[in-house]
Amino acid sequence: MSSTRRDFLKTSLGTAALASLGPMVPAVLGRPACAAGITPDAGETILVVVQLAGGNDGLNTLVPFEDDVYARNRPTLRMPPEKVHKIDDLLGFHPNMTAFARLYREGRLGVVQGVGYPNPSGDHDASMRYWQTARPHQDGCQTGWLGRAVDHARCPDDASVPAVFVGQIKRPLTVNGETAIVPTIRSLKQNVMEPMPGPEEGPAHQRRLVEAARLPRPGQDNPLLGFLQRSSVDAYAVGRRLEEAARTATSDRTAEYPAFQVARDFHTVAQLIRADLGIRIYYTELGGEGPGGFDNHANQLGNHCALLRQLSESVAAFVDDLARDKLLDRVLLMTFSEFGRTVKENGRRGTGHGSAAPMFLAGGCLKGGMAGEHPNLTDLENGGQKFHTDFRRVYATVLDRWLGFDSRAVLGETFEPLDVLRV
Amino acid sequence: MFDAPQSPLRPAGTTAAEPPETAADKWSDPRWAWAPYEPDDARRWNSRLAGHLYRRAAFGADFGQLERALDDGPQRTIDRLLQGEADATVFNQTYDGYEAGAASADGLRAWWLRRMMLTPHPLLEKMTLFWHDHFGTSNADVKDARLICAHVHLLRSHALGRFQPLLEGVARDPAVLVGLGCQANRKAQPNENYARALMDNFTLGKGNYAEADLREASRALTGWFVLRSRLRYIEREHDAGTKKVLGREGDFDDKDIARIVLEQPAASRLLVGKLYRWLICETDPPGKPLIAPLAESFAKDYDIGKLVETMLRSNLFFSPAAYRRRIKGPVEFALGIIRGLEGMIPTGPLGHELAALGQNLYHPPTVKGWPGGRHWINHATLLGRSSLAQALLAGKEPYGETLDPLAVARRHGHRSPEAAGRFLLDLFLQGDVEPGVREALLQTAAASDAAAGSNAGQRLRQLAHHVVMLPEFQLA
Numbered sequence: 005m006s007s008t009r010r011d012f013l014k015t016s017l018g019t020a021a022l023a024s025l026g027p028m029v030p031a032v033l034g035r036p037a038c039a040a041g042i043t044p045d046a047g048e049t050i051l052v053v054v055q056l057a058g059g060n061d062g063l064n065t066l067v068p069f070e071d072d073v074y075a076r077n078r079p080t081l082r083m084p085p086e087k088v089h090k091i092d093d094l095l096g097f098h099p100n101m102t103a104f105a106r107l108y109r110e111g112r113l114g115v116v117q118g119v120g121y122p123n124p125s126g127d128h129d130a131s132m133r134y135w136q137t138a139r140p141h142q143d144g145c146q147t148g149w150l151g152r153a154v155d156h157a158r159c160p161d162d163a164s165v166p167a168v169f170v171g172q173i174k175r176p177l178t179v180n181g182e183t184a185i186v187p188t189i190r191s192l193k194q195n196v197m198e199p200m201p202g203p204e205e206g207p208a209h210q211r212r213l214v215e216a217a218r219l220p221r222p223g224q225d226n227p228l229l230g231f232l233q234r235s236s237v238d239a240y241a242v243g244r245r246l247e248e249a250a251r252t253a254t255s256d257r258t259a260e261y262p263a264f265q266v267a268r269d270f271h272t273v274a275q276l277i278r279a280d281l282g283i284r285i286y287y288t289e290l291g292g293e294g295p296g297g298f299d300n301h302a303n304q305l306g307n308h309c310a311l312l313r314q315l316s317e318s319v320a321a322f323v324d325d326l327a328r329d330k331l332l333d334r335v336l337l338m339t340f341s342e343f344g345r346t347v348k349e350n351g352r353r354g355t356g357h358g359s360a361a362p363m364f365l366a367g368g369c370l371k372g373g374m375a376g377e378h379p380n381l382t383d384l385e386n387g388g389q390k391f392h393t394d395f396r397r398v399y400a401t402v403l404d405r406w407l408g409f410d411s412r413a414v415l416g417e418t419f420e421p422l423d424v425l426r427v
Numbered sequence: 428m429f430d431a432p433q434s435p436l437r438p439a440g441t442t443a444a445e446p447p448e449t450a451a452d453k454w455s456d457p458r459w460a461w462a463p464y465e466p467d468d469a470r471r472w473n474s475r476l477a478g479h480l481y482r483r484a485a486f487g488a489d490f491g492q493l494e495r496a497l498d499d500g501p502q503r504t505i506d507r508l509l510q511g512e513a514d515a516t517v518f519n520q521t522y523d524g525y526e527a528g529a530a531s532a533d534g535l536r537a538w539w540l541r542r543m544m545l546t547p548h549p550l551l552e553k554m555t556l557f558w559h560d561h562f563g564t565s566n567a568d569v570k571d572a573r574l575i576c577a578h579v580h581l582l583r584s585h586a587l588g589r590f591q592p593l594l595e596g597v598a599r600d601p602a603v604l605v606g607l608g609c610q611a612n613r614k615a616q617p618n619e620n621y622a623r624a625l626m627d628n629f630t631l632g633k634g635n636y637a638e639a640d641l642r643e644a645s646r647a648l649t650g651w652f653v654l655r656s657r658l659r660y661i662e663r664e665h666d667a668g669t670k671k672v673l674g675r676e677g678d679f680d681d682k683d684i685a686r687i688v689l690e691q692p693a694a695s696r697l698l699v700g701k702l703y704r705w706l707i708c709e710t711d712p713p714g715k716p717l718i719a720p721l722a723e724s725f726a727k728d729y730d731i732g733k734l735v736e737t738m739l740r741s742n743l744f745f746s747p748a749a750y751r752r753r754i755k756g757p758v759e760f761a762l763g764i765i766r767g768l769e770g771m772i773p774t775g776p777l778g779h780e781l782a783a784l785g786q787n788l789y790h791p792p793t794v795k796g797w798p799g800g801r802h803w804i805n806h807a808t809l810l811g812r813s814s815l816a817q818a819l820l821a822g823k824e825p826y827g828e829t830l831d832p833l834a835v836a837r838r839h840g841h842r843s844p845e846a847a848g849r850f851l852l853d854l855f856l857q858g859d860v861e862p863g864v865r866e867a868l869l870q871t872a873a874a875s876d877a878a879a880g881s882n883a884g885q886r887l888r889q890l891a892h893h894v895v896m897l898p899e900f901q902l903a
Contacts, residue, residue, distance in 0.1 A: 144607070146792070161801065185807070198817050204886070209889055209893075229899065242806040
């Protein structure tokens with residue numbers, strides 16, 4: 005645990021209060037050693053996953069502008085070479101992704117190309133489910149890969165929250181665990197403890213809540229009571245931190261985030277990271293529910309351009325915000341979508357459901373650049389590019405090498421991690 | 428009730444019904460543990476035990492129920508909880524009718540919460556919830572409000588009945604089959620999902636059967652289909668050949684499988700152990716010798732009502748080994764507040780809030796049900812409980828003004844702010860709170876100054892919020 009969090013808890017509770025807790029020191033101060041899956045040294049690294057629902061068109065995100073096959077297959081949707089943000093002689097970012105191009109140059113954005121899984125499904129629900137559960141073709145799987153990660157990593161005596169979903173839709177399957185309850189956070193304001201109005205002032209009312217939980221219960225040998233006392237005292241300290249974060253949220257750098265919902269969600273994540281609550285995993289989304297906003301079977305151009313701009317500018321605002329507070333080295337962001345699109349456009353200025361697509365990584369500890377080759381545009385599967393990197397290798401990378409969890413326990417088998425991180 | 432000696436509730440003893448000498452030994456002695464509790468001088472029947480009974484066998488008590496329980500004694504109170512009030516059948520038929528009109532699982536969730544709030548037979552709902560948890564069928568998989576509604580009706584109709592017909596019903600319940608991905612059980616391709624859930628989760632537990640038993644049992648279940656949300660039996664798809672399951676051999680069908688599985692001692696042990704955790708104690712799993720007599724007698728007829736009755740009447744149930752040795756789930760937490768304050772609130776928003784706290788009715792997280800216990804508690808769910816309690820007690824939208832602590836206190840004759848404060852502590856915790864904490868909290872109510880008149884209502888709402896957020900109140 006970082007010293008700032010420890011210090012905060014001390015000041016917010018008062019040193020005297022802490023001393024009077026005696027053996028009942030809050031769990032976050034003396035975290036139990038039984039959190040089995042966590043490598044102690046991995047400490048405070050943070051993963052932010054961005055779900056892009058609908059099937060993002062990888063080819064118009066990372067554009068093979070020099071490829072004739074691309075140009076031939078995309079008579080109305082192709083991006084003109086002079087407008088893309090060139091990375092090298094072959095590939096460039098979509099014209100609207102100026103910010104991604106900058107992050108890439110700065111080494112704060114990396115790309116894993118050609119990611120997918122065997123026998124890809126072209127069905128939104130099924131394929132999204134496979135990515136969320138990390139169990140392709142096992143339709144009965146009821147837990148998500150991050151839910152399982154949390155189940156493995158936490159111990160039931162520690163009431164801290166290792167993962168949250170920050171977003172406006174129904175909580176995605178990815179964070180469903182068997183035992184862990186992963187909260188949904190829509191905005192910081194909605195998660196602040198409202199004091200009960202009345203003669204006792206708000207702060208006094210809240211102080212009394214803490215005091216009532218904290219006062220000793222002599223002669224009690226009920227282990228559940230001790231657990232609840234500890235957890236309640238810690239929870240109120242967390243509540244105070246959230247309040248603090250919500251108070252500063254309106255003034256603090258709001259102007260530097262673009263006016264998109266996904267940017268607001270990233271800002272919330274940044275505030276939560278700054279509040280230093282020990283949350284290791286944040287799940288966010290762009291594209292919404294149902295088939296999802298990235299599903300463009302007709303007149304794709306305008307809608308897709310807008311979404312890529314939102315993604316690019318929002319991620320950049322988030323990265324810059326964290327970099328300014330020297331927090332970026334602790335954070336890794338990762339995007340995914342359930343599939344790519346067909347290489348050939350469909351006659352309605354749209355594209356069909358394809359297969360492999362690139363994933364984007366952002367953060368302060370990336371090797372940067374491209375991982376893997378750009379998949380061939382003529383050797384196709386479902387009309388889309390063939391994958392060469394199983395998405396579970398990317399998951400294994402972030403679980404093992406970034407979070408310090410045991411990827412085998414989460415994924416059920418061993419996947420070779422990729423060499424994309426500076427850790 | 429702390430305005431004693433006038434109080435109708437006798438003052439609480441200092442401990443729960445504690446057996447004399449070598450307590451811990453006694454709790455693990457099955458003869459003592461399962462003998463009916465008879466109040467005596469050492470283990471007096473008091474409001475703490477009445478409150479305990481109502482937390483476990485219902486969703487908490489209101490003041491009138493506590494008073495009546497004290498007058499009636501444990502046996503008659505348990506009789507009433509087991510049988511329900513006379514009008515329970517009519518009540519449930521009415522609610523079945525309401526639910527038939529619900530178009531979504533959210534609607535069903537609201538009706539069920541309302542049923543739990545108002546039912547004259549709360550134990551039936553508590554046990555329906557137990558079976559919902561046990562079978563773990565979720566509308567996230569079923570995706571059909573009509574089917575999941577019928578599933579919970581099936582659970583309710585056997586909740587205090589016999590387990591074997593319940594299990595037979597579950598094997599032919601479209602919601603369960605769809606939920607497990609067993610819509611098609613073909614002769615040529617037996618689907619093993621149901622047999623696995625049956626043996627792993629519903630009856631035996633891992634390690635008490637072989638993979639071969641599972642494969643053979645799956646053959647017996649062939650022929651059953653769910654087509655367009657309806658159960659169908661297709662004779663030619665049923666494998667009528669001989670199967671070998673758990674040491675038995677014959678041309679078994681699904682009912683035979685239910686019977687054979689229940690002949691295994693592991694089945695009654697698993698079910699008794701699970702009910703022990705639900706009704707008695709979740710801190711320590713029971714030792715085998717302790718539950719052996721219950722498992723043996725349960726295995727004879729699988730009479731759930733009888734098993735529940737034995738547990739509720741037992742010495743162990745009223746002993747410190749059980750007292751507050753469970754963490755309330757979100758539903759128990761909220762209903763404890765609502766029932767205590769004799770109110771009725773809109774259950775649509777409540778269902779939504781309880782889902783955020785980890786208990787989304789009709790949507791258990793996996794086929795294993797809700798893990799419960801300490802898993803209910805994390806910093807976010809505790810802050811969430813505080814927010815929910817605040818919303819329930821604030822006397823505003825979305826829950827309205829029906830929960831009014833001061834009005835309830837006055838209804839029961841406690842007019843001064845201080846007396847009302849003591850009343851609240853007794854109503855919600857039956858005095859189960861350390862004197863230091865008690866005094867700290869009562870300052871809220873007792874700081875009765877000139878302003879008390881107009882502010883007394885709000886003051887008491889603040890106190891009620893403090894009381895229901897005490898660590899003790901989170902314990903069932």
